[in-house]
Amino acid sequence: MNRTLNVVRMQLVNRATYIWVPLMVLGGTIVITLAIFGLIASNGNVEVDMFGGGAQAPLWYFAVVGVQALTLTFPFSQAMSVTRREFYLGTLITAALTALGLALLFVIGGFIEEVTDGWGLGGYMFRLTWVWSQGAVVAGLFFFSLAMLFFVVGFCGATVYKRWGNLVLTISLIGLALLFVAGLWLIGQLQAWPEVMAWFGSLTPISLTGAMLAVAAVLAGGSYLMLRRSIA
Amino acid sequence: MTAVIEVKNLTKRYREKTAVDDISFTIERDSIYGLLGRNGAGKTTVMSILTAQNFPTSGDVRVFGEAPYENAGVLRRMCFVRESQKYPDDATPLHAFRIARLFYPNWDQPLAERLIAEFQLPVKQRIKKLSRGQLSAVGVIIGIAARAEITFFDEPYLGLDAVARQIFYDRLLEDYAEHPRTIILSSHLIDEVSNLLEKVIVIDGGRIVMDEDTESVRDRAATILGDSAAVEAFVAGREVIHRESLGRVTSVTVLGALTAADRAALAASGLDVAPVSLQQLIVRQTQHAAPADEGALR
Amino acid sequence: MVEEGRPLFLQIAESVEDSIIDGSLSEQDQAPSTNELAAFFRINPATAAKGIAMLTDKGVLIKRRGIGMFVADGARELLLGERRAAFADRYLDPLLAEARKLGLGPDDIARLLQARATTTTTEGTAR
Numbered sequence: 001m002n003r004t005l006n007v008v009r010m011q012l013v014n015r016a017t018y019i020w021v022p023l024m025v026l027g028g029t030i031v032i033t034l035a036i037f038g039l040i041a042s043n044g045n046v047e048v049d050m051f052g053g054g055a056q057a058p059l060w061y062f063a064v065v066g067v068q069a070l071t072l073t074f075p076f077s078q079a080m081s082v083t084r085r086e087f088y089l090g091t092l093i094t095a096a097l098t099a100l101g102l103a104l105l106f107v108i109g110g111f112i113e114e115v116t117d118g119w120g121l122g123g124y125m126f127r128l129t130w131v132w133s134q135g136a137v138v139a140g141l142f143f144f145s146l147a148m149l150f151f152v153v154g155f156c157g158a159t160v161y162k163r164w165g166n167l168v169l170t171i172s173l174i175g176l177a178l179l180f181v182a183g184l185w186l187i188g189q190l191q192a193w194p195e196v197m198a199w200f201g202s203l204t205p206i207s208l209t210g211a212m213l214a215v216a217a218v219l220a221g222g223s224y225l226m227l228r229r230s231i232a
Numbered sequence: 233m234t235a236v237i238e239v240k241n242l243t244k245r246y247r248e249k250t251a252v253d254d255i256s257f258t259i260e261r262d263s264i265y266g267l268l269g270r271n272g273a274g275k276t277t278v279m280s281i282l283t284a285q286n287f288p289t290s291g292d293v294r295v296f297g298e299a300p301y302e303n304a305g306v307l308r309r310m311c312f313v314r315e316s317q318k319y320p321d322d323a324t325p326l327h328a329f330r331i332a333r334l335f336y337p338n339w340d341q342p343l344a345e346r347l348i349a350e351f352q353l354p355v356k357q358r359i360k361k362l363s364r365g366q367l368s369a370v371g372v373i374i375g376i377a378a379r380a381e382i383t384f385f386d387e388p389y390l391g392l393d394a395v396a397r398q399i400f401y402d403r404l405l406e407d408y409a410e411h412p413r414t415i416i417l418s419s420h421l422i423d424e425v426s427n428l429l430e431k432v433i434v435i436d437g438g439r440i441v442m443d444e445d446t447e448s449v450r451d452r453a454a455t456i457l458g459d460s461a462a463v464e465a466f467v468a469g470r471e472v473i474h475r476e477s478l479g480r481v482t483s484v485t486v487l488g489a490l491t492a493a494d495r496a497a498l499a500a501s502g503l504d505v506a507p508v509s510l511q512q513l514i515v516r517q518t519q520h521a522a523p524a525d526e527g528a529l530r
Numbered sequence: 531m532v533e534e535g536r537p538l539f540l541q542i543a544e545s546v547e548d549s550i551i552d553g554s555l556s557e558q559d560q561a562p563s564t565n566e567l568a569a570f571f572r573i574n575p576a577t578a579a580k581g582i583a584m585l586t587d588k589g590v591l592i593k594r595r596g597i598g599m600f601v602a603d604g605a606r607e608l609l610l611g612e613r614r615a616a617f618a619d620r621y622l623d624p625l626l627a628e629a630r631k632l633g634l635g636p637d638d639i640a641r642l643l644q645a646r647a648t649t650t651t652t653e654g655t656a657r
């Protein structure tokens with residue numbers, strides 16, 4: 001357990017990767033979004049609340065972190081005589097801690113927006129109505145699982161690459177895309193769009209959180225199985 | 233002597249080639265081994281398999297009596313910094329050493345600092361911006377300061393100039409003398425490292441062609457030089473591993489230590505005897521053993 | 531300093547023996563340690579140890595428990611005796627072989643020897 005915790009410390013040694021850059025990305029997005037809100041608001045009386053998608057920016061960065069956790073830190077962990085299991089658990093724990101931090105910031109941002117009525121501009125990037133429809137805790141959990149999902153997708157993709165190489169990874173991605181398109185076609189064929197839309201409408205944050213965590217768990221489990229046979 | 237590593241019938245096969253072909257050897261504790269061979273002979277593959285960074289196709293590997301795969305108890309007592317080691321993005325040598333300190337229980341920080349000064353390593357500069365020599369220095373410092381019970385050095389001096397290489401050899405020997413441990417050093421610069429080695433294992437084409445005490449091998453061959461007829465007369469019946477001619481002068485490398493009687497006979501025939509360095513012996517012996525492969529690209 | 535083609539431990543032993551013979555290492559003096567020799571010649575300590583072990587077996591060095599290796603009493607005489615016995619093999623045989631090649635007989639050699647010997651004893655070290 002001690003060595004696993006040391007993996008966490010190893011990942012955090014370069015504080016930039018897991019702390020400063022996500023904060024900078026978030027900070028940057030906030031500034032840009034606020035500027036946009038300000039511009040729109042100053043153009044005239046806005047009746048409707050504005051919603052910006054800025055909160056997602058750190059998530060994409062987090063997916064990249066997931067990739068690099070494997071491509072760059074895994075080989076070094078091997079040189080440090082760390083087992084694959086210790087590396088895997090330690091890295092996931094680090095990701096979870098960071099995701100937790102991001103989720104907390106997301107919730108705090110939401111509270112700020114609630115209190116200031118949207119930064120005094122009626123603009124919201126954290127307190128997105130649907131996400132907060134079941135309360136702050138669920139909103140936090142939602143954002144946490146979204147962040148973990150992004151991380152694990154990056155990590156898993158990189159593990160496929162390490163284990164089987166470029167070709168297999170590309171084929172998998174194309175395969176997934178084809179499956180998705182096939183799914184859309186099938187829905188069309190069965191004229192099931194109304195049902196699909198209804199189902200989407202009935203989704204609650206908690207159910208989507210559950211789904212995301214389930215997918216993340218599956219991808220994470222698969223990553224571990226592949227990691228066990230990967231060569232740095 | 234206790235064996236710390238036991239390898240039996242190890243084979244590693246890739247689709248295109250067999251990198252390691254049914255090799256067996258033992259590593260005794262607290263000795264310095266040279267794992268010698270040409271580029272592509274299989275040295276890095278063997279070391280990767282011993283440290284569970286790579287997997288055997290077949291065969292058995294035991295380190296401290298156990299299989300090393302995912303075995304934290306065994307792995308933490310080994311250190312293997314490979315020749316082109318990858319480091320975390322934007323990491324500096326300082327980060328790398330700080331992390332090494334977390335994982336290597338015997339890490340000696342004052343020693344690391346002394347080495348950093350001697351190699352003049354800029355510790356706050358990002359590793360990806362370092363020169364090849366400085367990158368090697370990082371690996372060398374980790375390898376020495378970690379004081380792991382089994383330490384592997386994989387061609388550790390690439391990019392290091394002659395002065396830096398000498399620093400490495402000197403500091404390694406010095407620390408080994410005070411803190412004995414098992415060291416396995418892979419190299420294709422045989423003569424440069426030969427004085428450090430207690431034992432040599434030579435790998436050629438994935439097979440072990442020599443596994444001996446360095447001292448036993450040192451006087452194993454001699455080069456006889458002189459008039460062709462006289463030379464041929466002397467070497468008749470001996471194992472010749474190399475032959476060169478220039479006009480009427482022939483130079484022949486023979487296996488087998490020369491006795492006093494031999495030397496007298498040589499002096500009487502007016503033939504010269506030249507010593508054969510470890511590198512020459514290994515090169516000539518491996519060329520001799522596999523003449524068919526000499527043109528093959530690796 | 532270190533020759534190719536000869537075991538290092540022999541060369542180490544010889545180096546220590548040379549010091550004893552020329553007097554820089556006297557009887558009852560402490561001999562250089564294994565680590566000192568290894569560092570000086572830049573060789574593996576185990577090899578240096580082998581050389582020291584050989585000298586101990588020969589009776590040139592003795593081990594004093596807890597302190598170290600010391601030059602044994604009578605070591606110098608022992609080594610001188612050994613070298614004198616080998617002198618003819620090591621130095622005279624090659625000399626005679628070369629002389630034969632050049633057509634110099636034993637009388638020629640004796641004359642050269644006398645001439646050279648007197649000049650070196652006046653210039654070189656005694657004994």
